[in-house]
Amino acid sequence: MPKILIVGGGYAGFYTAWKLEKHLRRGEAEVVMVDPLPYMTYLPFLPEVAAGSIEPRHTVVSHRRHLKRTQLITAKVTGIDHANKTATITPEGGAPYELAYDHVVVTAGSVSRTFPIPGIAENAVGLKSVEEAIYVRDTLISNFEKAAALPQGDPLRQRLLTTIVVGGGFAGIETFAELRSLVSSLLKDYPGVTFDETQFHLIEAMGRIMPEVSLPTSEWVLKSLAERGANVHLDTQVTSAVDGIVETSTGESYPAGLIVWTAGVMANPQVTRGGDLPLEPRGRITTQADLRVIDADKNIVEGAWAAGDVAAVPDKTGGLPDGTCVPNAQHAVRQAKRLAKNLVAVIRGEEPVDYFHKNLGAVAGLGLYNGVFQSGKTAIKGFFAWVAHRGYHGLAMPTWERKWRVIWGWVHNFFLGRDNVQLAAAQQPRAFFEAFASRPKPPIEQPVEPVAAPAEAVAAPAEVK
Ligand SMILES: Cc1cc2nc3c(=O)[nH]c(=O)nc-3n(C[C@H](O)[C@H](O)[C@H](O)COP(=O)(O)OP(=O)(O)OC[C@H]3O[C@@H](n4cnc5c(N)ncnc54)[C@H](O)[C@@H]3O)c2cc1C
Known part of the structure; x- marks a missing residue:
């Protein structure tokens, strides 16, 4: 049974796993998803979470509750060695280990893009x-x-x-x-x-x-x-x-x-850098329109797929200046749905279909x-x-x-009305407990006994004649 490894369970990763569960027949493939977080975050709601209009937990979708046929690993992927079809999995606090796969789907998203401005x-x-x-x-x-x-x-x-x-x-x-x-x-x-x-x-x-x-x-x-x-x-x-x-x-x-x-954002460097999947100058993984990864000569990298913010996916509508899809949720979700269908098609020996989405x-x-x-x-x-x-x-x-x-x-x-109460103290939850917590008394210091001088150091008594 081929093993599909999904790297990242955000928009694109969560939807890929969800749709694979729907399209794959039992026993057709094994799906493993790795993400350091146990949930997908609906990022467009973050401004409303910051403003107190949405409860924080409501804006995330639990992986375990909604992905019943996917094996979930809560850890980071810290390297992809596609030549050997293995990924390095690093659990928090644990030693890294290698996971073998047949297909890798990279959907590790993006991180805030900053500049070296002091402070x-x-x-x-x-x-x-x-x-x-x-x-x-x-x-x-x-x-x-x-x-x-x-x-x-x-x-x-x-x-x-x-x-x-x-x-x-x-x-x-x-x-x-x-x-x-x-x-x-x-x-x-x-x-x-x-x-x-x-x-x-x-x-x-x-x-x-x-x-x-x-x-x-x-x-x-x-x-x-x-x-x-x-x-x-x-x-x-x-x-x-x-x-x-x-x-x-x-x-x-x-x-x-x-x-x-x-x-602004940039493709997640933790997953892309140091690996052997081909990247374009902005650090995104290059794909062709059917979401299979391609190298600089446009050859398909067999068994490698990418979607969402981490991928440079061609925009077939021709409406965008650099010819690739912009990093947004509209594309991430639709690319993931297409990717899941295409991956199942390839496993079945059928032809994948190009991704095409006109901006809504x-x-x-x-x-x-x-x-x-x-x-x-x-x-x-x-x-x-x-x-x-x-x-x-x-x-x-x-x-x-x-x-x-x-x-x-x-x-x-x-x-x-808006619930304007803040729980900033939750950022140091132990501070209050620690301030009043009893601690073991330090051991009482024992008086120091005078130490007898070593025998050889004591002057030999004068010989009595
Ligand atoms: C505040 C805000 C508002 C937005 N509003 C809109 C909007 O209104 N409309 C719109 O279309 N788009 C919007 N977007 C953009 C949209 O949310 C993103 O384009 C979309 O989330 C990209 O999906 P993704 O799956 O590529 O990445 P993400 O959804 O970010 O998912 C990436 C996943 O990868 C995981 N990951 C990270 N590192 C690793 C690792 N080392 N190993 C394994 N997993 C890893 C992360 O934990 C995360 O779960 C907004 C973005 C933000 C930040």
Whole structure:
């Protein structure tokens, strides 16, 4: 029985395994999926998790609950030796070992792409995982609580109320707008803090935001953000974030309570680098349109497949400038579905089919009751776009069990309001216990007995005659 190894159980990996379970006959192939996390994360919901509109656990899909015929290994893949068809599996705290396979499907996604700017690695946080989204929300609310306890005019108070987001792509703008919406909703609980004290800055190196929507639509978003007291700095770069003070190429300086980095992604280097699967200049695994990996001479690398953010998949619609699909969930899900069908076809000796997907458009939530939708030349802005955003993502969330939890959470929030409590102390869960924990008394020191001098050191008594 051939063994299929799926590396990464996010969007593309989870859907590949799910669909393989559906298409494979019993005994036709064995499927193993390796991921350091036991769940798939619905990343488009992270801005709403950070803003407290969705419960963090509702935005992830448990592998074990929904993949019943896939063998799951909670570990990292730290190397792929495709020449020998083995992958190195590194479990947390355990020794690495080799796993043999017949087909490898690489779906290890992407990581935040940063630049060597002083202070960013130490002081900023990304928004690529649910854990980061939880941190962002808890930090923002706890900053508010700390600031409210300080006198007005205190520089620390101003700093705690300043939030910076770097990167004006889709994820950055959604995050920025959702956080602005959260902070505006916090003001009613903190009567001592004024709207003007809450500072929001988005730094974008390009001359516009959200390249996925038309220029007029992106300008409408800028206007909407400005009306809500959020500053967007275009054609501006972050030059330093040392000690959490953000300095920009335009000479401004903002001591910040929270810095969120959303300035792009790059293919997951942990899985791609050091392996022998062919990569293009941007570090993505090269595939042909049927999702089989190809080398620089366009020869098929037998038994190797890739999809999602980690792969450079040709865009057969011809609509994209560099000829490959952009890294987004729309493509990851559809590529995974096609990949599962193609893999089963190859195992059965049939011909795989090329991946083809015409962009459906883009829909973004910009905080409660505000959003933007663009498909071709059609744009919807404001409340109806926000309804479209929730409708689309509510239904796109995989599994009915998860859709139900997310949609009911929204209904609860509608009637009960946003739950603005922070659990930042959960980041050091043992601190309280440890502060008061009894410890064994140190052993009582015994008085030191004078040590008898060694016999040879004692002067021999004078001989008595
Ligand atoms: C905040 C945010 C908002 C977004 N909003 C949208 C949107 O509205 N619409 C849209 O189309 N797209 C959106 N995207 C992009 C979309 O989520 C990604 O393109 C999509 O998740 C890519 O799927 P993937 O399977 O390639 O990667 P992922 O979903 O990131 O999955 C990668 C998996 O690989 C695992 N992994 C990592 N390292 C290893 C390793 N060493 N070994 C094994 N497994 C490993 C990870 O744990 C993860 O489970 C958004 C992204 C973000 C961050």
